[in-house]
Amino acid sequence: MPSSPGRTAQVMADIRRRAASRQLGPGDRLPSIRGLARSLGASPSTVAEAYDRLAAEGLIRARPGSGFFLAATALPLSLAAVAPQPEREIDPLWMSRQALDGGDAVLKPGCGWLPADWMPDAAIRRALRTLSRADLSILTDYGSPLGAPPLRKVLARQMSMAGLPVAADQLLLTGSGTHAIDLICRFMLRPGDTVLVDDPCYFNFRALLLAHQARVVGVPFTPEGPDPDAFAHAAARHEPRLYITNSAIHNPTGATLSARIAHRVLNAAAVADTVIVEDDIFADLEPEPSARLAVLDGLTRVIRIGSFSKTLSASVRCGFIAARPDWIAALTDLQVATQFGGPSPMAAAMVAEMLIDGSYRRHLDMLHRRLNRKRREAAASLAELGIQPWLTPRAGLFLWCRLPDNRNATVLAERAFRENVVLAPGDVFSAGRTARNFMRFNVAQMGDARLMPMLRRLLGEVPPYGPPQQPGRDAAGMTATGASS
Amino acid sequence: MPSSPGRTAQVMADIRRRAASRQLGPGDRLPSIRGLARSLGASPSTVAEAYDRLAAEGLIRARPGSGFFLAATALPLSLAAVAPQPEREIDPLWMSRQALDGGDAVLKPGCGWLPADWMPDAAIRRALRTLSRADLSILTDYGSPLGAPPLRKVLARQMSMAGLPVAADQLLLTGSGTHAIDLICRFMLRPGDTVLVDDPCYFNFRALLLAHQARVVGVPFTPEGPDPDAFAHAAARHEPRLYITNSAIHNPTGATLSARIAHRVLNAAAVADTVIVEDDIFADLEPEPSARLAVLDGLTRVIRIGSFSKTLSASVRCGFIAARPDWIAALTDLQVATQFGGPSPMAAAMVAEMLIDGSYRRHLDMLHRRLNRKRREAAASLAELGIQPWLTPRAGLFLWCRLPDNRNATVLAERAFRENVVLAPGDVFSAGRTARNFMRFNVAQMGDARLMPMLRRLLGEVPPYGPPQQPGRDAAGMTATGASS
8 A cells, every 4th residue: 555645644643642642641652653554554654654744743753773752742641632622622621711711701600609799808908908017927938838827727616616626737728629639639549540529520620630640430419419329339339549529519519418428428438448528618608517528527538628719719829628637747748849838828817817807707698698699590590591400509609400402501602602601511510421401500600681691592592412311310310320431 | 387476566567668658559459468478488377467457457458358458548649658757867858848847946057948037028018018909800810820911921021031032822820839840740740750850959859759759860960060971871871751950050059050061951851852841940049140941942842930939938829830832731721620720810910010110120139149248158157167168159049068077967967956957968959869968058047146056066976977988979979870769
């Protein structure tokens, strides 16, 4: 077979795809010319020409006598590789980047945070003025590796009052809630380890776990927490290293974990020797505390994480981890090695100030009332379009809704994005991609009068997703196993 | 052989050591009872009893029919495992933790930063008051994934003026300089990859690379940069993925890279296809810019990182990466996945304010003059004790000094620590542990009158290190290869 331009391009595309999907890493040897020719049904001269062209581009390099290798300067570990380029698919990272990137002209009913004008403006400005008079060491030094003692003290007191006694050596401040989970993953996971998540779950868990090269298995979620039988089954079958979940105000559903399911999940995790990360970043939006895995377990195999990004300021960058002292010691070493110090001592001082002077508590009271009202209003507006919440959350920002007539939420989100509206389609939350006609709405970001008419119009335009839902599927439209890798 | 209590304890200690040193990870299967008995020369009943006792402790768990496994709740990936417990050896992490942890009662001539009262007090407080009047979105939102545009614009302009043209999509803000290197390592490295560092180098590079499970190879360092022949040899032999270095005001030596060596290092890196991380966090302390790998290379295979922790405030937590646009895109995704957002927009706004209003430039002028004076004074005081700098740095905080009579710097640091003085002994900077009679002094942290008398007394007490230095070794006391893993 002679070399042909079309075939050469195909072989080049094949190698590029392997590099982008990380089947081939920088420095890895490429298949031999003969071997690849055989497996692709191409001529050796076609493959040789493709390799020469890729070497000229710099993607691969020849080493005399030992073959071709992917260049170190080729794009290595890339999260973007999970989606085709250049038109990036709607995936978890697309979701984060669009929500973060969009300027003021973009409406964001799909984002996961409150509008700036819901935040405690006066309290933050007052805390900054107070900070401008603080000890110089707070303004210039690295601070303690565990994080600023005043904030750690307030947090420990709050947790103890909520039934979770926490000693001083069980609490580490971090740069954010996501950073807290990332440190835990670095500490606990090795590439190929299995991690359980809820299906659906917060979409960035999946991007984060991809960065750790973990295998993600979804457990079907019910209005009271993960399906306990499916959880026990997945735990026994996969012996996962970690399970990551939100117990209070679950993202995206807004569900609350019941004590009954909490108890069963803990027992199944104990049998499988699985560590649980309870991500409580929305917890302060709860008017009354609900069941917590960390409280039942007493920080034996449960790690609690939190932050102030959702309730106070995302600009302040401050999260925390509560865990066993030996784990906190190791996590502190990891944070020093990888960040040289925890969160900004200035940031911790600002947060502590607002927690101590009562402005945070008053702000939360206001948020509860305002979110309750907006949740009712949003549910009523969406109902007019036939968009129904899966459950009525007790608290929080989110309504997890089914689109009418099995409309494809991903296509709807793509069309809305062209009109400068960022929506959050179900599949970015689902490891099993089983929520194609679901959408997460942020009730605090739906005030713009253009939104509902646009949704109504687009609902009429987008196609339904595949066949109608099977009656055997559960209320969230998820498959029986929910497992996917 | 019957089971004996002493032998049982030995077997238990052996398994604990394997877990601590990560030979055994959580979930890993332990050796079979018979196999371990054979290899340790113990009786199977001794090993069985040791396993039962470890299972009762929770370190390991039995799975009926399939043997014993290290428990997931056993201490997994632990950087502390590199040093024996509970009395931790003086290692890179000990160095960081002690320098960060010590309160005001501790003298820190071994730390790597300026005292709080050297920092621009008035400018920081003014920037905080300005910030308290900023747009609410800066005070509450996540900000753009690449980092705040005003700071990125100033940084790009400064780099362009220094001969390194940088486009808007080539600059990413991060949480710190260390965090910048950590992101790059996550992007570039896989466990087992080789990374070149200078011998000696900044000690936290080694802790960071341990967290990435990289193999670290040290290249002997000369007063003009890495030994170019040794670098070319190590690059050719190990084909390292990365080389991490400081070109300006090298840590710990204070050396300045020469243009001649920069050129040779770049060529050797190109042959071996090695990516270079040029850590420039001390660069602003240079009165005149010196040779830079990034400038010669134009951000093809060199990545430049920097931060403001050393020159403005370590509390403000803001670093940056300048690199190829495709790498910046992938690093941005990684930062979103692992931190959800870059540095605090508030922090970036404060830094930008001080860069734009000229207070940073005036502060740097003051720092140059003050450091020059302190460097002369410290060198004179140390000379009285027979402590000689390896070279006289053009700028910066550090004096890298040889102790007289081959005194053991690690023992000296241990004794000083008991007297609340944190010193920085040579070996924490040396991948090859070839700097046992060297010490890094921070000239800005030597003002306390107790320091010199204590050093004089301790120098008389501590033993010399091993045999006298071989004449064949170079001035830094390093071996010819400097390679170590």
